[in-house]
Amino acid sequence: MNSQLEGAVQAIAEQIALEQGVELYWLEVRTSGPRWQVTVYIERDGGVTIDDCERVSRALEEPLDALIEHSYELEVSSPGMDRPLYTRRHYELAVGKPIEVRLQSAEGPTVLVGWLQGLSDEELWLEDASGAHVPIPFAAVRSAQVVESRFL
Numbered sequence: 001m002n003s004q005l006e007g008a009v010q011a012i013a014e015q016i017a018l019e020q021g022v023e024l025y026w027l028e029v030r031t032s033g034p035r036w037q038v039t040v041y042i043e044r045d046g047g048v049t050i051d052d053c054e055r056v057s058r059a060l061e062e063p064l065d066a067l068i069e070h071s072y073e074l075e076v077s078s079p080g081m082d083r084p085l086y087t088r089r090h091y092e093l094a095v096g097k098p099i100e101v102r103l104q105s106a107e108g109p110t111v112l113v114g115w116l117q118g119l120s121d122e123e124l125w126l127e128d129a130s131g132a133h134v135p136i137p138f139a140a141v142r143s144a145q146v147v148e149s150r151f152l
Contacts, residue, residue, distance in 0.1 A: 008067055013040050016059045022052050025079045026086055036072035038064065041079040048078035085144040091119050097146050101126065104142045112136070113147065 010027050017024040017040075025041040042048055042056055057076040064074060085091050085099065094116050101124075103110040114126040117133065124141075126134045 005067070009038060009064065012063045012067065013060065016063070017042050017056060020052065020055045020059055022048065022056060025083070025090075034071065036068065036070050037075070038068075038072055039075045039077065041077055041083075043079060053077060081146070081148050082150075083146050085146065088119075091116065091124060091144075094146050095119070097148055098151050099126070099144055100147045101136060101144045102142045103136065103140045105140060109142070113150075 006027075006029050009029060010024075013027050014024045022042040022044040025043045027041070028037070028039040030037045030039075040056065040060065042052060044052065053076040057074060060074060060076070064072070083090070085094055095118055097116060098113065099116045101112045103112065112126060112128065112134065114128040114134065117125040117127050119125065119138075122139075123135045123137045126136055128134055
């Protein structure tokens, strides 16, 4: 899928999510053989309901059918409690929550778990289990996600 089409799908999903009283959290567009998979993750204060997902899915069908010429499958979901962190906004919303950060370094992959204490333009600050504050440059982060379910 080309990036121009992905951008158009994203713009439609953002608009429809807002019209339906939710916020677009993330969008994934993948191909699986001849079929495409469009997964739209939505969120709102107080959590996403099945009704929210159904409303957004129904509202997306017609505009996406007009935009995507191929066969595709649409899924609308909550990003879940243990949600991945992709954007700065995602990290801001995760401050104070436990996260897992996968780093890529010269020594190989490293996984750190702790509470996200804050962030700047260049790094995030993690408090580990010992109470130490660990600065992590964003440039070193391979992936990150909230891991609240581990601490329930």
